[in-house]
Amino acid sequence: MASADKPINTDVPEKDVFALHFLQSLSNLRRQNTFNSPEKTNDRVKKIKKAAYVSMARAAGGTNRLWSRALLRRAAKENNKVVRLPRRKKRVTCLRRRRSNRRDPVEEEEAERLRNLVPGGGGMETSKLMEETAHYIKCLSMQVKVMQCLVDGLAPK
């Protein structure tokens, strides 16, 4: 049976890491020829948003976090790229525990909604889900701060 938990690690890198990744992705986007034509603003919007999420996932932990792996995999699928993510042994043990642990229907519906929001939440147990949510929230707020700073800095005086 499971023993005591190790202390949960929800550390998030500093703002600079996020900023660096985001700016790199933006500069990559600029190099694309199709990007700067201003007709289809919606496409640009979508691309920027996707770039924001992917850069956030990379900055936050790369493939060490379940949600970032799922995010990267999803993004890669959209680009029809094949992403090779290292398999982690932890997956197996997670599955093994699922047998006896999915109970408590009161919170399960809420957990369902959370699973739909957090990337990669479908395959997680509730406790793992909450851990991932905490990290996800931290990373999201960091990313928002970075983007806000960029927008403020670039706003015309």
Next chain:
Amino acid sequence: MNSSLLTPSSSSSSPHHLQSPATFDHDDFLQNFFSSAPWPSSALDDDAPPPTSDSSLAGFHHHDVDSRNQITMIPLSHHNPNDAVDVNAIYSGFSAGSLPFHFPQGSGGGVMKQSHTQTQSQATASTTTGGTAATPQTKPKVRARRGQATDPHSIAERLRRERIAERMKSLQELVPNGNKTDKASMLDEIIDYVKFLQLQVKVLSMSRLGGAASVSSQISEDAGGSNENTSGENQTTAKMTEHQVAKLMEEDMGSAMQYLQGKGLCLMPISLATTISTATCPSRNPLISAVKEAGVPLSPNAATTPVVNVKGASVVTVKDASSVSKP
């Protein structure tokens, strides 16, 4: 007194047991227990110190009745299902009256369970006093509290619930307004916050383009759930909304408000809207376009709460549209 040992669940009605402190020596009692019981070493906690002295007992007295109930139960380690049998045998020996001392409920200073802070007292038929030493309270290991506590499912359940509660606590600090004690409402807050953050990312990614029209169209799409419109269509959707609202306002103000709320919009006086827009985005010159009658600037704001002024009707989108102010 021995009967109280047997049925600790009923002792909730007898709190006076607390007042009689143990006069016996903990160490002796537990030493004897250890030597007699075929106790596998793994039953002990990892860093189990020798049975704690009166300090723990004294501290123990202050606990509420529920945690006291658990004391007398056997704190078996959950990896050892076989111990239950042995311990039961020993306990029956005890209950035969061989206890030479008054055995208050609190004697379980040596047997108390660490995570009693989160106890839910479960009625148990037979409870035995385990001889395992008390472990420091900081260690979150779970000791089985029932006599038949070796049921792995209940233990797993409890572990899982505690784990979830732990994570919830850490999440509570992250989410603003996380002072709700109710788990369900806390989860709601978390979900809303995640949605809000994702919306923020979306808005910020849009605002960088300076596409004012596309911004408002995207936002209204989120609120209304309609399909994505190109920038050209935005004007028509806004106009439609306005017409609809005007129509509803003629009939009943309340329904108009509800319609707006459903779209995630609210009404506010034009003066207030202008104040807000100039205050929050004073530098957004290229986005301010001359607008219809009211002259309200169309200026998507990339601040924390996405605010879009739809021209003319001074309708403002707020994050959850919970505030509606009438002109």
